[in-house]
Amino acid sequence: MQRPAHCTKIMTLPSLAQRLSLHLQCLEDEAIHILREVAAEFRNPVLLYSVGKDSSVLLHLVRKAFFPSPPPFPFLHIATGWDFRAVLEHRDRMAREYGLELLVHRNEAAARAGVNPFDTETGEYSRLMLTETLRAALDTHGFDAAIGGARRDEEKSRAKERIFSHRSQGHVWDPRRQRPELWRLFNTRLAPGETMRVFPLSNWTELDVWTYIQAEAIPIVPLYLAAERPVIVRDGALIAIDDAERCPHMDETAMLRRVRFRTLGCWPLTGAVESQAGDVAGVIAELRASRTSERQGRLVDAALQASMERKKREGYF
């Protein structure tokens, strides 16, 4: 049988993994069911691979869902040019090791026009570098379904998100036109021009993600673990200097702090937290004791109340 180009590698049988708690086993089974439903029902699906912890869990679940077949769809990374270097390294390593068909898109025109996270207003920066780039990439390839790692516990307007989230023409999310989701019978029917966003981790919490990463020993970007990093304080957030040559704020005194990240966006816009958690178990311990939500470090979200709903209406992840 002729295999598609991106199926460069058949997975090998791994050793029996650590037993999951019943709770995590149920979440895993549900996510696998959703991923298979996407592969079976859509003409041209894609996985939105941000390389973050949720994407890492998705990648792991995809390997499980289709085993022994390789992932039946490509992985799409929307790069901004301000990505952490460790993120890009991890991305390329995963693609190599697991034989992923990796697509990388970036808004080159906006970058050439001088859009950057320091001078461009944050909401506008996010729209141009992320939302617009994503929409353009989806249109270019004619993807009819895009799998993302969003979870309902992240934010209030996400709490009402469907697992299969219908997008009208132009990738617009209309909260009033979302379809009721009954049992596990997902309505995947699309009219021409319409698309679907699919969120297999809808029912996972941040703690579930971390305990699953620990139980399954899933590789993650090292930035999630605490280490000494040079940081500056900007708008009250700790910003790690990932690329000193491109940082116009070097006059601000950079300090060495032991920090880690709860989410990974563009490095100039992603706040770190001070932490002693050098491994996943440490992260989980801190998370259990933690009193702030993971998006708290994102300057993009702090910009506006209900900003997630606005971004989603425009076609954000």
Place this chain on the structure above:
Amino acid sequence: MTPFGQVPAVCETVRPTRGALRFLACGSVDDGKSTLIGRLIADSGGLPEDQAATLQEESRRFGTCNGAVDFALLLDGLEAEREQGITVDVAYRFFATARRAFVVADTPGHQQYTRNMVTGASNAELAILLVDARKGLLEQTRRHAAIVSLLGIRHVVLAVNKIDLVDFDEPCFRAIAAAFTAFAAPLGFASAVAIPLSARHGDNVATRSERMPWHRGPALVEYLEAVDADAGADDHPFRFPVQWVNRPDGDFRGFSGTVASGRVRVGDRLVAAASGRIAEVARIVTFDGDLPVAAAGRSVTLVFRDAIDLGRGDLLADARNRPTVARRLAADLVWMDGAPALPGKRHLLKIGTSVVAATITRIADTLDVDSLRRLSGQALDPNGIARVEIETATPVAFDAYADNCGTGAFILVDEATGATVAAGMAAASLDRATNVHHQPEDVTPAVREGAKGQRATVVWLTGLPGSGKSTVANAVERKLVALGRQTMLLDGDNLRQGLNADLGFDTASRTENVRRVGEVAKLMADAGLIVLVALVSPFRADRARARALLPQGRFLEVFVDTPVEICRLRDPKGLYAKAERGKVANVTGRDQPYERPESPDLVLRTPELDPDQAADLVIAKVLAAPFA
């Protein structure tokens, strides 16, 4: 059923290793449902500091508690809703105690949003019904309890909220609990527990309140931690809808899916319900290694000892305990579309992983959720619930929803808009021949039409008596035969002298007449023939049903459109003349209505066409479709 207020013992025996409890909370607009869920999250320590700060800020701006923290704002997530102060969609919220994780579906109380409640209920194991202690049971409470019961939820908690506003009055609580017991008795819940509480102040939410010493039962969270709502899907016969064919190379061929009920072991003999083919399980494959057995809920890949022809949509089952396979089924529908249900309209029915064309053929009765009585009625309006009869294009495999939610639940999708228009719960097969299982055929319809070198099609000519159906059909058949095609003509009048000799002309007999002719036409098309049907077939729903028997594009509805005055003039069989003299009754176009086709494949205006021209138009249509 456990009597109210007598359940403290259950809380002492907690099993720490349960899966998350998925429950829904429903209540009327001002019962304080969102406040209760917000309180559950906050009291379980699930509210991060930054969200708490946002909540305080928002309580000041939008809150309804005079600036005090308004927990409802935690949940009303969409800007539009917050401004209106109501919840208009299902929100899912997560919290965990040391003993258990919870997923809450917050569903709105407005009557027009029944669809959201049904959506939340479809994935819940338990329901909290909220009432305001000052108001007691409302119409909404009854409605919600009825829907919860219909959706098969077996555990309910009646949360009597705002008990502080009746001064923690025990008789008030007892009266509400008793009224609910009486109402809920026929709903068949396995457990129903009433708890007096104040969501605003936290009494009896996370911990037992000192202000209600008379309540000896558990606080709400204690009860939720302890309740064993496991649906017991493991005791049911094995069911496995094939989701995805897993074929990485020539050596491996597996069938991926999620076990809907029961369990499967290596060596089990399974049947593909629709085809009747049997195969033995060789391996149960997962990424983490092969399993000896897989139980309900597990997503696995099955490999068989023998080659078996299976695809997405097939339902694999225990060969000794098979699901029902039928084309006609009775089902309960919750109607979710903005427009009423239209019998005869073509929908897509998704059950398990199978999607088939389906029509509602009859609305048998509607459920009045206030009285719990079934009323006769022909209309299924938005947010209505009805027992209907459904006919599918090809047989579907299912179990009664009451026996097996996983294989009895379905949705109806509007083919044109893509909207999910109904939640369905299968009740029974309406095929008379029950316990008949399909015998696999080696020669398929595709093989037969291939052998004849033609595309099997049914041409269905409908129109008033005397409109010219038979004349046109005869001309079409003569020409097709001359072109070397293999055909059959089914003429309504001729069939009434044999197959349908027992039928009269009342509405029910006409429907049965059309049903039989439709089935015969389908058989002949399966034989590979081009079938010409000349039949008045006055009712749209009956014609839609005949269409649904055939694959898409294999049924051409031809409307022979002749004004009744001309039919009367032609009157080739003297029918209209006899009717005038009172010798016959029930003549379509005179005493009985004729429902014109809404979107026929072809219209023949016979006053402007001679039979030859009309026949050529039909033949052009028949031969236009490519021979696959």
